[in-house]
Structures are given as structure tokens and as C-alpha cells.
Amino acid sequence: MASPLVIAVQPRARLGDQEDDFGLKDISRVGSAFIKVSASVEAVEFIKSNSSLLDTYVDVTTIAPADAVEVLNAGAAKIFLTPKQMITLAAENHIPSSRLVAYVASDEDTTELRNWLTDAPEFENIGVCATANAARLFEKFGFPRDGGQVYRLFGRDVTEAAVIEEVTHGVVAIVSSEQLTIVPNTNGKVSVANVLSSRAVPDANTGLIATLVVDERGVSLGFVWSSKESLLEALKTGTGVYQSRKRGLWFKGQTSGDVQQLLGVGFDCDADCMIFRVKQLGRGFCHLGTNTCFGRYQGLSSLQKTLQSRKESAPAGSYTARLFNDPKLVEAKIMEEAEELCQATTKDEIAAEAADLIYFALTRCIAADVSLEDIERNLDMKHLKVTRRKGDAKPRWAEKVGLSNTETAPKPSPAPEKPAAAKSDRIEMKRIYTASTPVSVIKDALQRPSQKSNDAIVGLVKPIINDVRTNGDAAVLKYTHKFEKATSLTSPVLKAPFPEHLMQLSPDTIKAIDVSFENIKKFHSAQKDDKPLVVETMPGVVCSRFSRPIERVGLYIPGGTAVLPSTALMLGVPAMVAGCKKIVLASPPRSDGSISPEIVYAAHKCGAESIVLAGGAQAVAAMAYGTESISKVDKILGPGNQFVTAAKMMVSNDTSAGVSIDMPAGPSEVLVIADKKANPAFVASDLLSQAEHGVDSQVILIAVDLDEKELAAIENELHQQANALPRVDIVRGSIEHSVSFVVKNVEEALNLSNEYAPEHLILQLENAEDVVPLVENAGSVFIGQWTPESVGDYSAGVNHSLRVNLGSFVKHITSSNLSAEGLRNVSGAVMQLAAVEGLDAHKRAVSIRMDVINKA
Structure with missing residues (x-):
């Protein structure tokens, strides 16, 4: 028990x-x-x-x-x-x-x-x-x-x-x-x-309690004795303490250093043996220096101990060191061994290939501080589910082995007239010739990828927001520990001035950030209102508009699949130029609790007050309501996933929060218009630069009068360049809902583009500047073959957060200033409209003044 x-x-x-x-x-x-x-x-x-x-x-x-x-x-x-x-x-x-x-x-x-x-x-x-x-x-x-x-x-x-x-x-x-x-x-x-x-049922002769000591996985380390006193000391100290029949209380490891962390106390079925579950430190449990009193670890336990030791001190240049230092090598070996296991036929082959796969899989786990205990606990949690998924293979893998997920369905679908061709692994976009395609099909192809139900997202986000609002720092830390696995983090915020050691970057990276900073600053400084707008609408009636910076802004910098110091610059620089008094960044930390030095350096350059070490809805809520250590802001800006977007919308709709947001962002997208003069490699690279953002990204090519050979050149480049990318699986997911349109002329291309209204529009056209007047709907336009979208993302100076500009960080205030003459000139119109609307107090506020003016 x-x-x-x-x-x-x-x-x-x-x-x-x-x-x-x-x-x-x-x-x-x-x-x-x-x-x-x-x-x-x-x-x-x-x-x-x-x-x-x-x-x-x-x-x-x-x-x-x-x-x-x-x-x-x-x-x-x-x-x-x-x-x-x-x-x-x-x-x-x-x-x-x-x-x-x-x-x-x-x-x-x-x-x-x-x-x-x-x-x-x-x-x-x-x-x-x-x-x-x-x-x-x-x-x-x-x-x-x-x-x-x-x-x-x-x-x-x-x-x-x-x-x-x-x-x-x-x-x-x-x-x-x-x-x-x-x-x-x-x-x-x-x-x-x-x-x-x-x-406990004590031994009849000694009065002591038989005790079996096991490790985190339940492997027996040794047999000892306990007493009421030793049990008390074990619970008080949280360590392994037992009763020696010769020397009294035995604090395990007190002299050898091979101490134990006590994880749990239990009993066997009839309580005549107590069970101590411990984490053994040092050489091992046995006084002979072995892992257990029954010999050394074997099997998975032995492999785990070896890998944990090698992670700490693998000889430089050794294969194990390469595995820990090169995640891509481990990834490739796992896929290789998995495939070989699937192909193995005999008992010995299957055992050998399974052993190889387990070795590399466990290496991957140990590199991420995931232990066998974590894996087994996860398996136990899955076993506790009482409702089960169907368990079909994902389509990509099912199709690879010729498996249909519908084979066991109650009503099999009718057999096709001819066998369907197996899906190719080639990465290519669907092609549509507009001249021979119904308009309805074209419109369907222009639809963005569907998003998860907003109700489902809100249901997940709302409790997090409420928790952070109620429990402050503790709630933020809880979710950071949970979602980012940064369990060592003890504070949810990093305050300026930021320590130099958190901004250790290569000279090339520092130079790149500095160049981008200056260009973004120059472009956004040019957007400033030089002086207030003043207009005399009629004699004696002066109206004006002047701007003031938003005092406190929160800037969300996504983490997830990529580090984005560029987004920190695109949001932080205009906030600095606008004169915002308090700039707060928020970005998910890494699993060790640190933040990428590129983001810290960008925050330093922009004069940020602090960096919130959190992502998702918890970061948005922390900035919206403030916590013990996180400053409340007046406006939250920045891109994020569906959870971030939902959280921003929810806090902006809460009047008690008193916070506004920028326009919600959707998945990244690009539309490239290319003619016969376009370089196929350039076209493919521009499409892939957005496809690698995420599987929900969408890319569109509009090919102007390209023939089969010219189209094939672009498609071949797309496939080859995609397979050379480390994020090829993400690219593959994006390309699955992307499309190429083949049109007759530039006018038709721009009509399609304007209907789609792309986030990024790239004109790889001869005389591209001449086409710009035809652009009606787009977030940002990149003109000519030497202007990849990447320059806008980083260093040209325009803002890659397309819904953000200097105006996003200022508020405009209007004023009216009337002389007695001015009030006389406008009073008739004001009083008449107030009377029409039945607002007598409005009318009286004017008439009572007019009485004074007329008597003067």
C-alpha cells in the first residue's frame, strides 16, 4: 500500500x-x-x-x-x-x-x-x-x-x-x-x-522497521532499518536518515558525501516494510561505491546515469559531446533510427534498432533536462485518462506507409474509378490558371488559413488573466514555470539598468542591431508632428490639435519558434522617439530562466524600464493590470499567437484595466508578383522568408504570363531552397495552404493583389516603380528585385509590425478657443442643433453667454 x-x-x-x-x-x-x-x-x-x-x-x-x-x-x-x-x-x-x-x-x-x-x-x-x-x-x-x-x-x-x-x-x-x-x-x-x-509493523525482535530504499524510478538501492526517531529526522531534514543497529541514527552520506534527497515514504501491502523513495547523490547508495547494494545499475537506469555524467563532462571532440552540442545531429539520428526500427524484421534486428533509437531519444531528453522519471510520470498521466483518442497516425506519416485512417470506418467510401497517385514529398504550391478557373474557386483560394475557434481560445485565456489579476507575481511565475519550463526563475521581471553580462553579443550582432536601430529611428523621427495643427474655422473660432506621448507602453516580443530582437527594435524605437516615459517589454524566457541577449541589448538601446520574463496571456495580463513588481501600462502593442491576441482583446474590453491595444495581428503572409524578368531564386527565397514563420503563414505567387518552363524554374528553386532550411517542416505546413496564380498581365495581377490585401507585397517586376500607383491595398510594399522583404523586417527603417508607426505611441488632443466674436458667429448653429436634439442644457450653455455678450 x-x-x-x-x-x-x-x-x-x-x-x-x-x-x-x-x-x-x-x-x-x-x-x-x-x-x-x-x-x-x-x-x-x-x-x-x-x-x-x-x-x-x-x-x-x-x-x-x-x-x-x-x-x-x-x-x-x-x-x-x-x-x-x-x-x-x-x-x-x-x-x-x-x-x-x-x-x-x-x-x-x-x-x-x-x-x-x-x-x-x-x-x-x-x-x-x-x-x-x-x-x-x-x-x-x-x-x-x-x-x-x-x-x-x-x-x-x-x-x-x-x-x-x-x-x-x-x-x-x-x-x-x-x-x-x-x-x-x-x-x-x-x-x-x-x-x-x-x-508500520516493527520487527518482533529489534522493534525496528524494515525499510526498502528505492530511487526515483522504483529501482531497489538497498535494505536498511528505521525507527520512529530516524523517520522523524528524515521528515524534518528531507534527507535519507535511518537507524543503524550498531551506531544509532545514521544520516546517510554524512561522512561519504553520498547523500539522499527524500522524495516519499510509503509501505508495502501489509505495512511490515517501509519504503523510502529517494534521489541518490554522489557515487551511489552502497558503501562499495556502486549504485545499489545489489550491484550497478543496468539497462535504462545505467544509460541515463552515463548520459547525465557525459553531459557534464564529455571529452571535447567525443561523439557524445557532439550529440549534446549539435541538436540537429540528434534530431537526424532519431529519425534515422526510427526508420530503421520500422524496417527491421527479425527479433534481433528489432531489439538492436530499438536500443539505438532509445539511446538517441534519451540523449535528446537528457540534453533538455528531461529524465526517465519525467517520461514515466508522463506515461502514468496518460494512463489515467478514461476517454481515449482514436489514435490514428497523422496524415503525413500515414500516407508515407500507405495507411488510410478511414480503413476502419463503419461506412467505407466508394472506390475511386482509378487509383489515386501517392502524395509526393515535393514541396510545391497549388497552381491556378485564372483564365480557365471559375471566379468562385479563385476567391476560395484567396481565403486565409482558418484559425482555432475564438470561444475555445477565450476559455483557455480567461482563467489565466483572472489568476494574474488576483495573484500577481506568483501567478505570472506559475505560468512561466509551467509553459516555459523555467522552473528556476524566482522573479518575473528584469529591471533596468540591465547587467552587461546579459548583453554579451558578437561584434557583428551588435553592429547589425545598431545599424537597424539608427535606420528605424531616422524613419520614425521623420513622422513627428513638428507643430500643433491650428485652424480658424470662422472668425474668432480657433481649433487645434496637438500630440502627447502615451506615458506607459507595454511591448510584447514573441518567443516560441524564433528569437525576435527585430520586433523589440520595431516596437521599442518608435516608443522611444515618441517620448514614452515608461517602456516595458515582455518576452518568454528560455528554460534556464534567461532572456536572449539580443532582446536585452535592444531593450537597453530603446531605454526600456524593464523586461517581463513571461509570454502568452500571463504577460499581457501582467502589463494590463500591473503586479507587485511589473509596471501597469496604458497601451499594449506587438504581435503574438492566438492566445496573446485573445488576451489583448480581453483586457482592452475590460474598462477597469484602462488599457488599449494595437490592431490584432494575424498569421504572417506575403504576396509576390513576378514577371518573366524575375530571378526564380529571388522569387522562391521571398516566398520562403514568410513561409518559415509558422505553419499558419500563407504565401501567394502571382506569375504574370509565365510559361511552363518559367514556372517550373521557380517551383524547383522553392523545393530545393526549402529542403535546405532547418525549419523545413514549418515551411511544408505553410506551403500546403499556399497558391500560385498564373495571370495574363500586370493589371490582372494587381486586381488580385488588391482584393487579397497582403501584409507584405513584393513587386519583382521590370520597371516595378511604375506599378506602385496601382497598389490600393497592402501593408508594406517592396519594390524591385533588390528589395527583399527581409530588409523591411530588420534594417531598412520601415516598421515590420505593419500596424505600428509613430502615431501608435502618441495620443492626439484637440482644443477649441473662442473669442466673444467667435461665439457670436457660431452660436446660432449650436443652439439650433441642440434644440433639434432636445438637449436644452447644451443650448442654455450658449444662450446664457450670449445674454452677457449682448448686454455689454
Whole structure:
């Protein structure tokens, strides 16, 4: 059995929180967590946030059955519910009975549940929970006392004696964390050490507790003895402490340095052996220097230890060092070995190829600090799902082996008249000849890639925004730990002045950023309003408009698949030129908690106040509402994924936030118009420069009167250049919904382009400047063969955030200044219109002044 303790906590508790003196880390060592929720989202969030640390039991008595299934799918170890709920849920879903616990608050509950179990013997492994005298339920239901099937939920009046009484009879006790302590006799609280030791069955001769020590994966390290005193010290220190029959308390590693981090305490099936799960440091557990007292690690455990050691100290130039230093080599080897495993036929071949694949896959994991324990925990979490996906292969791989995902469908589709050709691996765009294609087909081809349902996105984003608004820095850090895996990060913000060591860049990179900075600054400085606009609309009526910088701006710099210091410049430089007093950047950190030095340097150049080390909706919410350490801003600008866009729109619609946003951005796109004089390599490179942004990007080619040979030249370049790119898989996804139009003349090309209104328009045409007057709709235009879109993205000076310019960082204020003559001239019109609209106070504000003027 596992631990006889389950600890009740608040569902909003976070890793490392200390509720009194007993927090989640303590819980993970001595038992499981128990939470009571009013909505499934609370349970799902808690489970996912702490899945690597805790098994979680959830009281779902106040939520719907469908939501209870969602909680199980999220990874809840068990759910607690009423007998009626359980009977209904069990009848409608295929749920393992071992994950269901029914409250039995009365004899009627007990009778109802026993009668149902008589007719449903397949649910014999369910659990039952009472609030008093739970031990009697063993006889009533015929459950074995070592099965972990009987629970008692204690209230605030819990006593240590009552808990021990139940536990010694095989009951699992559920006690609030507020009522527990590690150190005995503290303010009347229940001592965890006393409860655990009371469950243990000691050796009849020595009075000591047999203890099996295992590692993170459950591999046996050795056999030792424990006592009540050693158990207390182990829990207090969080280390391996045992009882030596000769020397008393044995603090493992105190002299050798081979210490242990205590991960958990449990028992075997009949509690006559305690189990210590530890993380062993140093040489190993055994005094002989081996990993275990039963010899050295073998198999996967041995491989993991070797790889972890090589990662720290692989000889320079060795193959293992190459693997850790060259992610692309590991990626290629994984794909190579996977293919060879699929092709293997004999038992020996399959074993050999599987071993090779596992070696390279584990190397990839160790390089990213992912252990076998992490992988196995992930597998366990998947096993906890009670609803399963169909499990078809993705089309790209299914087609590669000739597998159809519809082969098992109930109604097979009619056989085609002739066999369909297998899909080619060639990267190419769909081609449409406009002269022979219906207008409706052309319009369909001009549609952007479909986006995920906004309702689904909002449902994911809203709880994050609310959490950050309520819990500030702690919530931002929680989501950064969760989504960016930057678990070492302790502060969500980096304040200026930024340390020099965070801006260590090559001279070439510094020069490139400096050149781009100056060009962007020059172009945006030219957009300044030199002086206020002043117009006398009629004698004595002077109207003016003047600009002021937005005081505080938040600039979102995406992370994800690419580092984007260029976006930091495109947003930061105009904010600086406009004179914004406070510039806050936000960008997701790397897994080690750092931010790319290019972005830090760009922030420094632009005079940023700080960098928020977060991405996604949590970064947007932090800037919109402010936190303990993150400044609130007045406007948020910058591109991002669908979650960022949804978050920006939500905070801008919240009047209490008092924040505005720029125009929401969509997937990146480019349209290239090319004629016979265009260089095929240039055309292909311009298309790919946008296709590599993401699989939802779209690229369009409009070929002006090109023949088959000329079209093929562009298509060949596209395929060859794409396959030479490290982001080829992203490119392939983008090209799948991209298209080439073949038109007769430039006029037709511009009509199509204006209808599509591309984000980026590239004119690879002879005399391209002459065509510019025909451009009606486009974000930014790149003219001629020597103007790739890349220069706009980085260094020419125009803003690659096409919805952003200097005006995005200023606010315009209007004023009116009337003399007595002016009021006399305009008063008639004002009073008449006020009367028409029935606004008498408006009219009186003028007439009362006119009375004074007329009497003068």
C-alpha cells in the first residue's frame, strides 16, 4: 500500500507554498493531496501544476458527472462522490473502479452501495469514505485491510489519537494540512511522523522497521532499518536518515558525501516494510561505491546515469559531446533510427534498432533536462485518462506507409474509378490558371488559413488573466514555470539598468542591431508632428490639435519558434522617439530562466524600464493590470499567437484595466508578383522568408504570363531552397495552404493583389516603380528585385509590425478657443442643433453667454 495519509489542501495552493508549517513539498513526501472544488477547472489547474510532485484526490460532489470525467482525464488519482453520483457515473463511463471513492454518510448510503455492488461485482475495487469510525466499513463491505479502500475524512476537531486509531486498523486518513506537523507535540497538531510509524509493523525482535530504499524510478538501492526517531529526522531534514543497529541514527552520506534527497515514504501491502523513495547523490547508495547494494545499475537506469555524467563532462571532440552540442545531429539520428526500427524484421534486428533509437531519444531528453522519471510520470498521466483518442497516425506519416485512417470506418467510401497517385514529398504550391478557373474557386483560394475557434481560445485565456489579476507575481511565475519550463526563475521581471553580462553579443550582432536601430529611428523621427495643427474655422473660432506621448507602453516580443530582437527594435524605437516615459517589454524566457541577449541589448538601446520574463496571456495580463513588481501600462502593442491576441482583446474590453491595444495581428503572409524578368531564386527565397514563420503563414505567387518552363524554374528553386532550411517542416505546413496564380498581365495581377490585401507585397517586376500607383491595398510594399522583404523586417527603417508607426505611441488632443466674436458667429448653429436634439442644457450653455455678450 502507499502512505496511510492523504492531506487536504486548498486547490489554489502552489508548489512551495507553506500553509502554516506543512506545504506541498511536505505532502509529496508523506502522502497524496486532497482538494474539494466547486468547478472542474480548479482541479484541472491544480493537478497539471503539480502532476510531477503529487498524486491528487478530488472531491467532485458539487460538479456535474461530465466535469468529473474531465478531472479524471486531467490525472486525478481518485475522485470522491456520493453513492448516487458514483452509480450514475459508473453506468455511463468506462472508469476503473479503483479510482472511485463513495462517501457513506449514513446506513442508507452503505446499504444502497452494498446492494449495487452485489449486482455490479466488477466494481469491487471501489473505495468508501466516512467521517466517523471508518474501520467498521471493512466488515460491512468485505474489503481487505491492506487494500487502501477505506478512508476517513477528519474535520477541524481532529486529534492525533483518533487518526492513529484509524490508521492502525488499515484506514487511510484524510487530514487538513493546517492540522498537521512534522515535529510532534506542536500546538495539539497531528504528528505525521507518529502517524506513519504507528502504521508500520516493527520487527518482533529489534522493534525496528524494515525499510526498502528505492530511487526515483522504483529501482531497489538497498535494505536498511528505521525507527520512529530516524523517520522523524528524515521528515524534518528531507534527507535519507535511518537507524543503524550498531551506531544509532545514521544520516546517510554524512561522512561519504553520498547523500539522499527524500522524495516519499510509503509501505508495502501489509505495512511490515517501509519504503523510502529517494534521489541518490554522489557515487551511489552502497558503501562499495556502486549504485545499489545489489550491484550497478543496468539497462535504462545505467544509460541515463552515463548520459547525465557525459553531459557534464564529455571529452571535447567525443561523439557524445557532439550529440549534446549539435541538436540537429540528434534530431537526424532519431529519425534515422526510427526508420530503421520500422524496417527491421527479425527479433534481433528489432531489439538492436530499438536500443539505438532509445539511446538517441534519451540523449535528446537528457540534453533538455528531461529524465526517465519525467517520461514515466508522463506515461502514468496518460494512463489515467478514461476517454481515449482514436489514435490514428497523422496524415503525413500515414500516407508515407500507405495507411488510410478511414480503413476502419463503419461506412467505407466508394472506390475511386482509378487509383489515386501517392502524395509526393515535393514541396510545391497549388497552381491556378485564372483564365480557365471559375471566379468562385479563385476567391476560395484567396481565403486565409482558418484559425482555432475564438470561444475555445477565450476559455483557455480567461482563467489565466483572472489568476494574474488576483495573484500577481506568483501567478505570472506559475505560468512561466509551467509553459516555459523555467522552473528556476524566482522573479518575473528584469529591471533596468540591465547587467552587461546579459548583453554579451558578437561584434557583428551588435553592429547589425545598431545599424537597424539608427535606420528605424531616422524613419520614425521623420513622422513627428513638428507643430500643433491650428485652424480658424470662422472668425474668432480657433481649433487645434496637438500630440502627447502615451506615458506607459507595454511591448510584447514573441518567443516560441524564433528569437525576435527585430520586433523589440520595431516596437521599442518608435516608443522611444515618441517620448514614452515608461517602456516595458515582455518576452518568454528560455528554460534556464534567461532572456536572449539580443532582446536585452535592444531593450537597453530603446531605454526600456524593464523586461517581463513571461509570454502568452500571463504577460499581457501582467502589463494590463500591473503586479507587485511589473509596471501597469496604458497601451499594449506587438504581435503574438492566438492566445496573446485573445488576451489583448480581453483586457482592452475590460474598462477597469484602462488599457488599449494595437490592431490584432494575424498569421504572417506575403504576396509576390513576378514577371518573366524575375530571378526564380529571388522569387522562391521571398516566398520562403514568410513561409518559415509558422505553419499558419500563407504565401501567394502571382506569375504574370509565365510559361511552363518559367514556372517550373521557380517551383524547383522553392523545393530545393526549402529542403535546405532547418525549419523545413514549418515551411511544408505553410506551403500546403499556399497558391500560385498564373495571370495574363500586370493589371490582372494587381486586381488580385488588391482584393487579397497582403501584409507584405513584393513587386519583382521590370520597371516595378511604375506599378506602385496601382497598389490600393497592402501593408508594406517592396519594390524591385533588390528589395527583399527581409530588409523591411530588420534594417531598412520601415516598421515590420505593419500596424505600428509613430502615431501608435502618441495620443492626439484637440482644443477649441473662442473669442466673444467667435461665439457670436457660431452660436446660432449650436443652439439650433441642440434644440433639434432636445438637449436644452447644451443650448442654455450658449444662450446664457450670449445674454452677457449682448448686454455689454
